[in-house]
Amino acid sequence: MNELLVEIAGQAEKALLYEVALTPKPGLVDRNNSGAHSDMDFFTFLDSIVSLSPYLYQYVKLGMEHEGTAKELFHKVRSMGVHAEKAMLAATKNINTHKGANFSFAVLLGATGACIGRGLQPPFTQNDTQEVLAYAQEMSHGLVTDDFADLAAKTSLTYGEKLYLSYGITGIRGEAEAGYPALSGLILPFLRANQSQPIESLLLKALLLLMSQVEDGNIIHRGGIDAWQTIKMEAKQLLQDSHEGNLKELMYSYDLVLIERHLSPGGAADLLSLGIFFAKLENLF
Ligand SMILES: CC(C)(COP(=O)(O)OP(=O)(O)OC[C@H]1O[C@@H](n2cnc3c(N)ncnc32)[C@H](O[C@H]2O[C@H](COP(=O)(O)OP(=O)(O)OP(=O)(O)O)[C@@H](O)[C@H]2O)[C@@H]1O)[C@@H](O)C(=O)NCCC(=O)NCCS
Ligand SMILES: Nc1ncnc2[nH]cnc12
Numbered sequence: 001m002n003e004l005l006v007e008i009a010g011q012a013e014k015a016l017l018y019e020v021a022l023t024p025k026p027g028l029v030d031r032n033n034s035g036a037h038s039d040m041d042f043f044t045f046l047d048s049i050v051s052l053s054p055y056l057y058q059y060v061k062l063g064m065e066h067e068g069t070a071k072e073l074f075h076k077v078r079s080m081g082v083h084a085e086k087a088m089l090a091a092t093k094n095i096n097t098h099k100g101a102n103f104s105f106a107v108l109l110g111a112t113g114a115c116i117g118r119g120l121q122p123p124f125t126q127n128d129t130q131e132v133l134a135y136a137q138e139m140s141h142g143l144v145t146d147d148f149a150d151l152a153a154k155t156s157l158t159y160g161e162k163l164y165l166s167y168g169i170t171g172i173r174g175e176a177e178a179g180y181p182a183l184s185g186l187i188l189p190f191l192r193a194n195q196s197q198p199i200e201s202l203l204l205k206a207l208l209l210l211m212s213q214v215e216d217g218n219i220i221h222r223g224g225i226d227a228w229q230t231i232k233m234e235a236k237q238l239l240q241d242s243h244e245g246n247l248k249e250l251m252y253s254y255d256l257v258l259i260e261r262h263l264s265p266g267g268a269a270d271l272l273s274l275g276i277f278f279a280k281l282e283n284l285f
Contacts, residue, residue: 001064005057005060005064005113006057007122008122008281009053011281012105012109013049013053013056015277015280016045016049016098016101016273017046017049018203018276019269020045020046020049022200022203022204023200024204024251025251025269026207027259027261027265028266028269029042030042032252032255033255035255035258036222036258036261037264039095040092040097044092044095044097045097045098048091048097052088052098052105055080055083055084055106059077059081059106059110059113060109060110060112060113060116062113063109063110063111063112063113063114064113065113065117070114070139071138073110073139074139074143076110077106077110077139078106080106081106088102100171100217100266100267100270103176104176104180104271105274105277107139110136111132111133111135112281114135120132122283124278124282126192129184129188133179136180137180140173140176140177143176144164144170144177147173148161148164151165159218159221160173162221163217167220167225171267172267175214175271180274182210182213182214182271183278186209187206187209187272187275188278190205191206191279191284191285198244199285201247201248203276204248204251205239205247206275207265207268208239210268211231211232211265212232212235213232214268215228215267216228216267216268217267218265218267219264219265219267222262222264223261227261231258
């Protein structure tokens, strides 16, 4: 069973490495540049991933060994996640590289471990993946209401809390509570349908697909709702205009546009990592 635990956690780590290595990503940190970020670079992300690695293993282990309710497992992985977040910030000199990704992997690796504890085995079928997402939804039930219950009394607010108060946007918490529809209904069907394509162009197009549809808290917190709506339209147009011969050139140009606008689709980047994780468990590539 330990080999399976190591394999699952390893796929999550690989997904985070694939995401940051993917190049060129508009506005994001990659092998070419730091996108719209002045405080972090490719090596900051490598340091971050290494700091999170032991906790990815612990999230799966907590799930596999869990015997209570899904909600009880959520509290266990979230407690572990707080330690992971501290380790990440220590490794990155207090820069928020993977806060959202750490939260989602805590929930989804815990859910994966719980389902494996009930007999699920990789390679996953689409139904196996859906069983994990359904369990993650059960774990996250009531999360938005619980987390945002007493915001008025708080003296300092996170980006997500500010977005909720300003626009009613629920961000990654809402995504988790809904069972990650950006995975089940958007990126995973796309990756399954195009799995034979070269991986870099496949993942670049997957990122554009996410950018064209997800409610990305990072874009909104920096640029507001209008900037987010514009990026959704532009990403959709790029997806329509791109083909094997011009994709990288279009992405390089769009990277310069988002850098100039100081906008970064960090939420879409996190969801890309999660999509790669499940694609690996399904042996898509
Ligand atoms: C639930 C938490 C994630 C806390 O959330 P928080 O309230 O802090 O804020 P959110 O913005 O709601 O979420 C934080 C990150 O989640 C990513 N994100 C946002 N929207 C979405 C979405 N629709 N789908 C998926 N993911 C989303 C995003 O993270 C990525 O971008 C971050 C890098 O950019 P950042 O530094 O945040 O912003 P910058 O523009 O760079 O800032 P400046 O340079 O301009 O200053 C990076 O984190 C990526 O992961 C959001 O940032 C969870 O952390 C939590 O529960 N915290 C409480 C303590 C705890 O329980 N921790 C353990 C959790 S297991
Ligand atoms: N490659 C990346 N660049 C900037 N923010 C991110 N958040 C997650 N991945 C990221």
